[in-house]
Amino acid sequence: MREILYLQAGTFANYVGTHFWNTQESYFTYGEDENSFVCHDVSFREGLNAKAKATYCPRLMMFDRKGNYGALARTNSSLFSEEISSSSDLWTGPTAEYKQRQVATSPYQTKLASTPDGIEEFSPNPKDVRYWSDFNRVFYHPRSLCMLPDLPDWQDPEGDWTHGVETFSRYNQETDLMESSVRLFLEECNSFQGMQVMNDTAAFGSFTRSFLTTFRDELSTAPSLVVPLLSDAAPSQRIPTKAPYTSKIINDALYLRDLHELSLLTVPIQTSKTWTSMTGKSLNLDGSLYHASALLSAHTESVTLPLRLTSSRESMDTFAAQLNWNGANQFSQIGGIFPVAFQEPFFEDILDLSIPSRHISMNCFARKDVTRGLDTPILQAYNDWSSSFQSTTFASVHMPAYPLPSSFPDFFKNESILESRNKLPPREVDRNSPRVLRVTPSVTSLSFLASTSETGKLFAAYAKYIETYVERRKSGEQVSMGADELDGLRELSNDLWTIHDGYSIDTDELYSVEADVVDGDGDIGE
Template identity: 25%
Template sequence: MAGWGREIVTLQCGHYSNFVGTHIWNIQESTFLYDENPAAVVSKEINHDVLYREGRTMTGAVTYTPRLVTIDLKGSLNTLKAEGVLYDYHTMEDIKWEGDVTLHQEKAARKNQFLSDLDTQGMQPHVKEEGTSNMDSQSSRESDTAEFKGQVPPVQVSPGQQQESKQAKVYSLDESIDVWSDFLHGHLHPKTVMVIKHHSHDSDVDPFGLYTKGRSLMGKRDVAEDIENRLHFFVEECDHLQGFQVLVDFCDGFGGLGASLIESLADEYRGKGIMAVGVAPGSFSSSTLAMDNHRLINSVLSFDKLSEQSSLFLPLSLASSLWRKVGLPVKFQNVHYKPSLAYHTSAILASSLDTATLPYRVAEEPISLSVLTEALGNLGRKVSMLSTSFPLPFPNRGYLASVFGNYTQRPPWIPLTPHTHEGTAQPFAQSVVIRGVPAGRIHAPGRQPQNALESCRSVNEMLRCYLTGMYPRTLSSGLCINQPLKTAAPFPHIFDPRMSQEGFMEQWQRREEEAVESLPMMTSLQTSPAAQEMLTHLVKEGSKVDIRKCHGYFEDGLERDEYIETLNRLEALAHCYELCA
């Protein structure tokens, strides 16, 4: 099948990046298919081998884990073991010591109900038995993952068909999630989780809040070698590595660490695509003048280096503005989330990223990461933006034709990139993905077509028609996926009670024991003149800071001339987005 052997390695650099990443892996694992009937034909739209790898434990059990390196600080894992449980070597049993032993026992962290239930179900790797049915490679790998995780493989049903499978359990996790591992569904490879012991998570004594602290870490031999060894493990087993997708917290010290890491990737893996995604929470628990200045300086330095060294840089946050003053949270129709909860905001960002990255993860006719980033980052416009319809706003009993018909003056999506807005200016280029529209929800049956949209006979045809009408001067590509976004547990419950389990608005409310299990969605990953407003605002605010009064940066090697040159480069970058007369 087209698309095999086009591997991508993912890196998550920072605590909030790991929140976003955890939701992404949960979403993707919920889409794994398992065909119990070898004669059945199961359509697999997504090639999971792009991001996942197959392996075996010491006992020969098959595993399927993300090709992933996560980086976080000491104290950020809670109940998760950094080395995981798939390859448990029990090294303590081999230690021989005849002297006195002093035992220091630490109270075990308490697991929430979701993690406890996973343990009860028995999260053990599946051992493929002899005589099993003959399935294709991806189906085999996916079934291994589904079984060792103890999950029931999702069943695709047609619109209106009742699903007879057992009702999925509904969890209320808002008060029981402190760190990203508290809602991690699947297993990770032992090479995945890297804990930096030089700094502690949420430390008041030595906070990891400065870009330069992260940059200095890459100069430490033990840190650099650990990252390099983990990366090489995943890269060297790839047949045709196409590049990297890197999530980075750009508002704190991880901005410096992530920028240095991407610079190293660009130097060592020339010609490979690097999609850098900068993320920031929707709100911050505490704020002082010093913290605001640090967040601003970190953003200036991160935006410059991440855009310079990557193939494309995509900054994301649910805060409408971030720097001198954190703005109001982005609002979504029929979604009620808490901006203060990283568990909520990261779920929305992850859903949009999972959808927007489908063009290089689909099984049929994918485009490469390099082609996508080059098309969007043309003419030096390497800072992109992402907009989302979360979910696609279907009216009650409505159809896709009516959705598009309601948005002829403005698009049906909302920007997730701070300091940007959907104005009247046409994007330079965009990659649009629509997913989860059932065949019966395209247009009203038997109705005489009233316009060009209603004359379309497929989602793909209707999307092309809509983009041509809305963006006649934009280089647009469109992708249609039948599979909706999966929002099964542990996805947070943030949807209007009148939304059905399939993500469509109804006249009645769901029962309390029911959760929204999937959504129709639409995203636009685009290069737009709106990025100029964001960059100009960043330069303006960054120029107001007296860097000489921020002593911590100078102690870690930042010079005033370097900061001024950084502002000048960002100002030049902003000019790349000016519209030609």
């Protein structure tokens, strides 16, 4: 079945992941004559709960601090009820019971639970979204909920490389992670193709790196596709006086350097502050994690869609090989247009989430595009635009429009996109029932993955920053990163320059080849 094991680590990663799984849920079909273009068994696992009730849940492990789960433990209990042991047989004397105040269920979850068939026409109010679980629409297996202990208010783990390593070590010893959750998930697979990872780098970079190292020791041939969400500290020639800023940069650099060996394909994401400000023409983003994660999820879900198509020939190995055209380009950029406007020149609105730039380099080593819902005239305009790229390999997939479940934020400037949530065409009325049938609205989009020389500039920026920091390091200043000696920093800088050199290839060597085009049913055309 080409199964994938998913891993999410960190608050922002779980915000993005929640949107991702809500989108997967919207692909399910329930009519006897309906067929989905997505193979759900790639991402979901089938099983039974304690009451022998059939379950269909994401094949997922999600890591976050316990306090960031919100009310998920209760909203998830209708499918998987927790067994609570009683101590009454052990103690018959007086007892004093202390309970922590429960997190209130969000208004969206309350309405979702009370609406027949889970069909509703409303979006969550952004002010009501306190946790990523507040807009969740799927049930998770208990093995998926990996709750880490909360930290005291005075402790900040962001940029602390050593803290992440120690946290993973303790959690792995307490839960026997690989032999319990991971192995049990993998034993349910018929043809495991790899692991897809998304994590916050600032607080969970070294934690995820430790997980990937342990995972690779167990399954050395299993590939990984990793999407690191970089911290809000950007490398520059100017060295700030505050150590936490430098710690985050070095933490990001260490994680990216190690992913060069641990991951088959890595797609770094810049802090949302660098790209949400560029979407003013089409979206009303409020700067919240709820809004930013929706946009990021739309692109990551779309570009990885070929791995989940029913009739797809793609595997994680072939998927990454098309982008890593010379064996030295494990890093790619992600971006696109969401939504696609229907007036020229709409491709000027393309957004790069990996490199803080409004334009994509026209000289690509390799590129993979996924369009969603483009009609014939717009598709022709897309073909004319994409033919101007110079690349060694190019592939495009044309799929149905991107679905917008009710959990997706209403942040579109074009109000007609979500009209179907409030305004129903006559053909959608069920005359045999007082309940009105509604359809999930959708939106056109373009998402891409590209390997270009621009990626090398990212590593050059980190290398230059570290070199400058080493030269100007003040006496007594310490950085908690696990490699805080000057020799370790110099080695890190050299490794980053080595990765950079893999993207410094003369573009005159690039040649054009015939593009593979995949149509809406997932078949590759000539």
